[in-house]
Amino acid sequence: MRELTYTGRRAVEWREAPDPALRSDQEAIVMPVAATSCDVDSAILAGHGFIDPPFALGHECVARVVGTGDAVTSVSPGDLVVVPWSINCGTCDHCRAGLTAHCTAVPHMAMYGAPIGGSWGGLFSDLVRVPWADAMLVPLPAGLDPVAMASASDNWSLSWRLVAPHLRNRPGARVLVVARGSIGLYVCDIARALGASDVLYVDPDAGHRRLAESFGARTAEAIEPVRHGFDLAVEATGRVDQLALAVKCLTPEGICESAGNHFRPGELPLLDMYLTAVTLRIARDNVRNHIPDALDLARSGDVDPARVVSDVFDWEQLPEALPEKHLKPVFVRKDG
Template sequence: MRALTWQKKGEVAIEEVADPVVEHPTDAVVRLTSTALCGSDLHLYTVLAPYLSKGDILGHEGLGVVESVGDAVSHVAPGDRVVIPFNISCGTCRMCRAGLQSQCETTQVTAEGKGAALFGYTRLYGAVPGCQAERVRVPHADYGLVKLADDAPDEHYLYLSDILPTAWQAVQYAGIEPGSTAAIIGLGPVGQLAAACAQHLGAGKVIGVDLVPERLARAAARGVHTIDVNQVKDVASAVHDLTDGRGADGVVDAVGMEAHGNPIAHAAISATSSMPAPLARAATERFGIDRLSALHTAIASTRRGGTVSISGVYGGMADPMPMMQMFDKQLTVRMGQANVRRWTDELHGLLANGADPFGVDDLRTHRLPLSEAPAAYEMFQKKQDGCIKVVFDPTS
């Protein structure tokens, strides 16, 4: 089959690889009809390169049709249309029962000291072949696979695999409730959906921060008060101005380590990821830093006693944090990988029968054949051609 594989820092390619097969009773093989490019994939393209090996299959957002199942899989059968949550969880361990599927004790990558295994996301998370391919083997399919209720277009349900549960969890973690003021730092796909989730939960005002015109325009058209980083020098002051001088009740950092605004950190990260892999891994794990402009903006934009929710991925081990400010403001900080399976049933119900409270049906800006994935990575990273969300068709 064809799959998108990692080659080296800044280079991916379509290759012929072996077809996946059922290996365990809880496995399934899914023929993918849609898969997506996520902002987290850009970390693999650059920063996390030392943790990849040539030929690794990328991608963790997938929807398709079941082709085969193991003997222990009973809730889906060949021919069923399913969404594949990006984290691999068993559903029975203590963490899964507590709604922390991203920390699943059955699939935890203990050798690396990390949480649950993820599709297509480095040796740190199990080096599990990903979803930017024609087919994928799904471990723990007996729990993980989400059977779809109707025949809506793929993209109506595709984002249940990652970015919609990620956005929903981020807003839940931010404590948004009716009448709250929410600020979303970063209006990429997760940020767009986080703004919509905050609106759905009854936020009195939703503020969105970004620097890409197309992202700002889409959010504004959906009723978000937007702040253009290109035009505003002090984003936190602008947020305070929009909230009676108080700051937002809950702020979501939907950017993570790819933030703009710190050229020194960018240079250090680039240099580290360009080292030979063993040296790069050692440097990252001991001295690694992130570009923290988005997170520091989130902290400064939050009201006293408010909550900062971090959904953007960070990987630094020596990040400087404004602890005096955080302590003095009595902030609550919540973060982590989305516990996808915790939220999918609820979100699936909200999308059933064609309902679209989150704007999923017009989020995608590009649908491309899988063969064009290498060019799409570059386009998405450079924010070219009005790109907000890319979906690949593995059948073409």
């Protein structure tokens, strides 16, 4: 089989690898049928990552199950499933507490698409081994489009987690979104659907702003800090100065959720944050824990994640098209 391999700035290529085989009765082999780039992949492709190439890329996809071990009960060959970006066993203390991004059965940070906790391959590969199929895979609900939901592995479900629990606790909250990619746009859609009274989306990209407006957000290219302006701020830029802006806009006891991946250092206004009494959460997302909730929202029809998909390409176009700048390209297998 082929693995799409990141080889250097704006460069990927197919490399041959042995077909993955089941190593235990709890495993599955899946074939990605609709895969997309995470916002962090865009940073990696631009040369801003911290892991030296080459490595197999990709950690967002809907896949078709092609084989399962005898102990697997939740999915069967032929099923369409969401494959979570991080590897988790489902039975260790952390997994049972919902901390699926911190599973202790695998090396710290084990994930698809980056060799930082062992090598698990990437979801832009022709075939992928899933070490704990029942714990990891989530069947795609009938009626949901694999292309629209390719990002449920990470960015879509992360976006749900960044705002949904807070809007439940603070109905009608005012939400600031400082972003550069798909996460901020999903957040606008979800925040509006879940009753945010105001959403301001800040991004220098005019095309992104038009999309945010289509989700009912106000938009700006850039802003000065708005003192006590927002109950909830979401930062998804990878830039510490933008995270500082987000926290400076919060009301007393406001909450800032950061999607993280700040590859370069910077300073936060900690005294301001102390005086305003803000909560900042910056966290690798325990995505497997809330993929089902995020899919439920998608199924409700109150949101439209398909609108964030910028391009649909054939699987064979991956080497040429992935390194180009696209907001949310989805690569689809004809034989999937």
